[in-house]
Amino acid sequence: MVRQRQYKHSAGLLLEKGYVGKGSKLLKGNKGHSFSKIGDAGMCGFYFVEEQTTFVVMNRRYQVPLDDLNTFHIHALAESMIYLTNLEECKALFADQNLLEEIHFIGGGSNILLTEDIKGLTVLNQLKGKSVIHETDDEVHVKFMSGENWHECVLWCVENNLGGIENLSLIPGTIGAAPIQNIGAYGVELKDVFVTLEAIDVNTGAVHVFSNAECEFGYRDSIFKHKVKGQYFILSVTLSLSKQHVCHTEYGMIAEELQKMGVEKPDIRSVSDAVIKIRSSKLPNPDHIGNAGSFFKNPIVTQEHFQSLKIHYPDLPSYPVEEGIKVPAAWLIEHSGPSSNQSWKGYRRGDCGVHERQALVLVNYGEASGKEILELSTRIITSVQQRFNILLEREVNVW
Numbered sequence: 001m002v003r004q005r006q007y008k009h010s011a012g013l014l015l016e017k018g019y020v021g022k023g024s025k026l027l028k029g030n031k032g033h034s035f036s037k038i039g040d041a042g043m044c045g046f047y048f049v050e051e052q053t054t055f056v057v058m059n060r061r062y063q064v065p066l067d068d069l070n071t072f073h074i075h076a077l078a079e080s081m082i083y084l085t086n087l088e089e090c091k092a093l094f095a096d097q098n099l100l101e102e103i104h105f106i107g108g109g110s111n112i113l114l115t116e117d118i119k120g121l122t123v124l125n126q127l128k129g130k131s132v133i134h135e136t137d138d139e140v141h142v143k144f145m146s147g148e149n150w151h152e153c154v155l156w157c158v159e160n161n162l163g164g165i166e167n168l169s170l171i172p173g174t175i176g177a178a179p180i181q182n183i184g185a186y187g188v189e190l191k192d193v194f195v196t197l198e199a200i201d202v203n204t205g206a207v208h209v210f211s212n213a214e215c216e217f218g219y220r221d222s223i224f225k226h227k228v229k230g231q232y233f234i235l236s237v238t239l240s241l242s243k244q245h246v247c248h249t250e251y252g253m254i255a256e257e258l259q260k261m262g263v264e265k266p267d268i269r270s271v272s273d274a275v276i277k278i279r280s281s282k283l284p285n286p287d288h289i290g291n292a293g294s295f296f297k298n299p300i301v302t303q304e305h306f307q308s309l310k311i312h313y314p315d316l317p318s319y320p321v322e323e324g325i326k327v328p329a330a331w332l333i334e335h336s337g338p339s340s341n342q343s344w345k346g347y348r349r350g351d352c353g354v355h356e357r358q359a360l361v362l363v364n365y366g367e368a369s370g371k372e373i374l375e376l377s378t379r380i381i382t383s384v385q386q387r388f389n390i391l392l393e394r395e396v397n398v399w
């Protein structure tokens with residue numbers, strides 16, 4: 001017990017200087033700590049040897065500008081930041097409970113809106129690695145470390161002729177954030193290929209393995225947005241990828257694009273190429289105009305509500321889903337506006353606005369603040385509610 005106290009204290013001090021030092025005492029102090037499970041899981045072939053003396057050097061910086069670490073390119077500061085690059089650092093970080101009073105995780109920053117500076121510790125996830133952990137004639141289970149770039153992993157699968165996530169090509173961000181909102185596009189969602197994920201409980205340091213069912217995936221939703229919000233750091237995600245894949249080309253404009261490309265027999269690569277082409281032509285590139293993709297979720301309304309809307313808006317598009325009728329938020333936004341004769345689509349005030357081709361995408365043309373974008377989103381929510389009696393929900397995480 002005394003040892004553990006000493007460790008926590010010294011780790012805190014060393015961190016202030018930009019280092020975490022740890023040795024056999026630290027590891028003894030944490031004997032029985034479930035981090036040993038990381039070794040058991042064979043992640044990157046890593047094993048934590050309890051008696052071995054090691055030193056972890058962590059890059060802790062202060063007052064870090066986040067402009068390039070969020071795709072809205074909002075100016076904000078992180079009070080302090082650690083760049084998490086390997087499992088040793090993970091172990092040291094989560095073993096020290098003194099550090100965990102206020103902690104925030106950033107992957108690619110493509111699904112956050114920063115409305116103020118971030119207090120406490122921000123962890124930038126740069127954990128890399130992938131490994132095949134199970135293989136049959138039909139499928140391969142690949143474990144991806146959570147700091148891997150999602151799109152690069154898709155391209156790796158395409159390269160290796162592994163099917164399942166090619167429709168999710170070009171979605172920005174990291175593997176670790178993908179389960180948080182069960183990313184989806186062109187008729188495919190992460191949950192369709194998801195096997196398990198490993199996550200560290202930030203309160204206890206214990207590693208928990210979540211099954212597909214335990215994640216409670218829904219439309220842009222999972223348990224990590226509700227019941228256990230902020231409680232876990234996702235360490236790795238294992239996906240089941242198909243060696244005998246049947247491509248999904250029926251959704252969106254994929255079939256049309258494949259035809260334009262002259263593809264008669266679609267395969268994993270051509271579908272990925274088609275999705276990349278469609279997305280590049282439709283969505284603003286965050287490197288050019290700050291944005292976080294779809295700002296709102298597509299709402300689901302009851303059959304009765306939908307029928308009453310249809311009377312006044314006969315061309316309102318709809319998609320039947322299990323829970324009711326899904327209507328495109330983009331259409332609702334396009335058909336409402338800041339005044340009765342103006343649409344939100346293309347609206348701009350100062351440097352913040354609604355994209356001219358994509359009503360679902362709010363943009364930062366330069367110096368917009370997170371608060372301005374949040375305020376605009378509130379105005380849109382209010383006007384859509386007044387016109388259609390539908391409450392839009394933000395997809396983006398507001399910080």
Ligand SMILES: Cc1cc2nc3c(=O)[nH]c(=O)nc-3n(C[C@H](O)[C@H](O)[C@H](O)COP(=O)(O)OP(=O)(O)OC[C@H]3O[C@@H](n4cnc5c(N)ncnc54)[C@H](O)[C@@H]3O)c2cc1C
Pocket residue numbers: 071104105106107108109110111112125146171172173174175176177178180181182183184185232233234235283284285286291292293294397
């Ligand atoms: C141009 C554009 C297009 C997009 N298109 C789509 C699309 O088609 N479909 C779709 O679903 N999404 C889309 N998105 C949204 C976004 O790409 C995804 O939500 C993506 O998964 C976010 O990943 P990230 O690493 O950038 O997450 P971040 O923005 O860094 O984080 C998002 C949330 O997850 C948490 N988080 C991140 N990593 C971890 C971790 N390891 N452990 C615990 N919590 C963590 C963060 O704390 C935060 O709350 C788009 C975004 C952009 C900018």
